[in-house]
Amino acid sequence: MHSPEELRALAEEALERLDLWPELHGQATSVRYSLEVGGKRVRPVIALAVGEALGAPVAQVMPAALAIELVHTFSLVHDDLPAMDDDEERRGQPSTWKKFGEGVGVLAGDALLAEAVRLAARYESSAVARELAEATLGMIGGQYLDTMVEGYDLAAVHRLKTGRLFYASVTMALWAAELPEAEQAPWRAFAEELGLLFQIVDDILDEDGYVREHGTEGARRYADEAAERARARLGEVDADITVLRDIVDSLAVRTA
C-alpha cells in the first residue's frame, strides 16, 4: 500500500500525463493551466486510498480519482469568474479567466466538467458517472445557497459546497473498486464525516463559519468529534484502513 504522499505524487503524475480530448483544440491550453496551478490533491488521494484499502490497484481507481479533481477544479474556475466571486488570483497565480479572458474561463470550466465525465465513463458501469453527476449538482446547489440566499443554514451550505465532493471521492472509488452496493453503507457513513471534518478544519484555519458560530474551541471540539466518528465508521468496514486512518488524523490536525 502507498502512503498519502506517494498517492499524491501518483495523482500529480497522472494529471500531467492526462490526455485531453483532441477536439478541444486551443481550448485545451486553459484547461491544462487550471489543472497545473496545483493544490493538495486531497480528493484524489482519498479516492486512491479507498481503492487500495479495498485491494484495487491504483491504476483501476485513477480515472475516478482524476475525475473528482477535475470537478473540483471546474468549480474553482467558475467560482473565480467576475460574475461569481471575482477572484483575479488562485494560489498566487492569475485565475484562469484573468489569464485567458472571461469567455475562455467559462469554457475552461465547462470543458473540465466534460473531461471529468469522460474519465468517469471509462468504467463499464455508469455508476461512477452517476455519483459524479449527483455530487456536482449538490455542489452547484450549495454554491447557489451560499451566494444567492441570505442567511441559509451554514452547515447545510457547507455540506453541499464542500462535503458533496469529499463524499464522492469515497463513493466513486467504491464503484471503481467494484465493491457491491450492499457493502457500501459504512463507507458512505465514513464519507459524510470526512467532508464535515475537512470543512470544520477549513473554518478553523479561516476563522470563518463554525468558528463564528461556536468559537475556536467549540469548532475544534466539533472537528475532533467528526474525526472520531470517521474513525469509528472506518472500524466497521472490511478492509485495510491503515492509510485512511492516517488521512483522517492528518485532516484533523492540518494547518494549511
Added chain:
Amino acid sequence: MHSPEELRALAEEALERLDLWPELHGQATSVRYSLEVGGKRVRPVIALAVGEALGAPVAQVMPAALAIELVHTFSLVHDDLPAMDDDEERRGQPSTWKKFGEGVGVLAGDALLAEAVRLAARYESSAVARELAEATLGMIGGQYLDTMVEGYDLAAVHRLKTGRLFYASVTMALWAAELPEAEQAPWRAFAEELGLLFQIVDDILDEDGYVREHGTEGARRYADEAAERARARLGEVDADITVLRDIVDSLAVRTA
C-alpha cells in the same frame, strides 16, 4: 411508430415532468426556465426516431434524448452570457442570465450539463455518458475556435459547434437501443451527414457561413447533396427508416 410531431410532443411532455436533483434547491428555477423557453426539440426527436427504427420503445431512449436536449440548452445558456455572445434575449424571452443574473446563469448552464450526465448515467453501461462527454468537448472546442480564433476553417467550426450534438443524438440513441458496436458504422456515417445538413440549411436561413462562401445556390446544392448522402446511409442500415427519412426530408426543406 410515432411521427416526428408525436415524438416531439412526447419529448416536450417528458421534459416538463423531468425531476431535477433535489440538492439543486433554488438553482432549479433557472434550470427549469431555460428548458421551458422552448425550441424545436429536433435533437431528442432524432434520438427517439433512431430508437424506434431499431425497435426500442420510446421510454427506453427518452433519458438519452433528454440528455442531449439538456446539453444543447446548457450550450445556449452559456453562449448567451455577457462574456460570450452577450445576448439578452433567447426566443423572444429574456435569456437566462438576463432573467436571473449572471452568476445564476453560469450555474444554470453547469447544472444543465450535470443533469444531462445524470440522465445519461441512468443506463447501466457508461457508453451513453461517454458519447455525451465527447460530443460536449467537441462542441466546446468549436465554440472556442469560433469566438477566439480569427479565420479558422468555417466547415470545421460548424462540424464541431453544431454537428457534434447532432452526431450524438444518433449515437447516444444507438447505445440506448443496445445496438452492438459492430453494427453502428452506417449509423455513424448517417449521423455525420445529418449534422452537416442541419448546419448548411441554418446558413441558408441566416444568409451566413456556407452562403457567404458559396452563394445561396451553391449552399442549396451542398444541402441537397448532404441530404442525399444521409438517405443513402440510411439505406444501408437494418432498421425501419420511414420516420428518419421524413426527418431528413423536412430538415432539407425547413424554413425556420
